[in-house]
Amino acid sequence: MREAVAILSWIALVAATGAMQAHEGHQHKVMGTVVQVHADKVSHVEVKTVEGKTVVLSCDDKTQFMKGKSAAKLQDVVAGIRVVATTVEEGKTIRAVEVQLGEMDAAAKPAPAGHKH
């Protein structure tokens, strides 16, 4: 009898675990050009991906920013810059684990001033 109670209690404990499912997603890569940055406690970086979608990345104090092999900062993320972000989905939020910063997108660069004659 005691054994049966112990086994069933253990099942109850494990079942309680099952009820607390936290479906977290895989890591994904987001490759695109920064459209705008909203810097706050949790900063949001809006990126237009190479597939043409718009994705908003949440960046917090754990997000690592890199430029090549050197450390960078959120302040280095500006509109028009190319980025490749490693992200995880947490509910409806796309959290950036790491953001690699690249060059300014050619389309975002201001056109060179024309010659004046």
Added chain:
Amino acid sequence: MALLGLGAGGAGLAFVLSAGFSARDEPTAVEAFVARRLRNFSIPREHRDARNPVALTPVVLARAREHFADHCASCHGNDGRGQTTLGRNLYPKAPDMQLADTQGLPDGHLFWIIKNGVRLTGMPAWGEDTPEDDSTTWELVHFIRHLPKLTPEELAEMREFNPRGRRDWEAAEAERRFLEGGEVAPAPPSSHAGH
């Protein structure tokens, strides 16, 4: 009391039969507590308090960093935070080794876990029972202690040593070209970074 246990067990059984199990779940506090105690029991006392016999030098740390990136980072991540596809979906999940739960463990404890693994978790036993492999494991203990002080430059260097398949290399190359302002390559097939 027995009736209460039977009732809870019956309800639990009904839930399990309808919902099943998933490794995505988070262990309950009770389960985590019991598992930690059992893990501690699995380590003989004389090993638990062993001190690291390998002197810490920049060469040792660099070697351990490379070894960690090659063997451990698939689950633990280069930074030891466990934020990888494998680490986040293990049961229990790979721990954040920068935190006190890991950093507060004695050297001998960390050594034992690496060498012998942890039963019923994703942590395997590493290496053979040889002085050479033991020395490598002690070097990893040094690296685990260094995790909270890891620099972005060290992380960038570690990425070179992470195991990759051909698709990952191609995806990394496409990303590099994109960041340098090159033409956009077709979407790489390995859009799951951890796969």
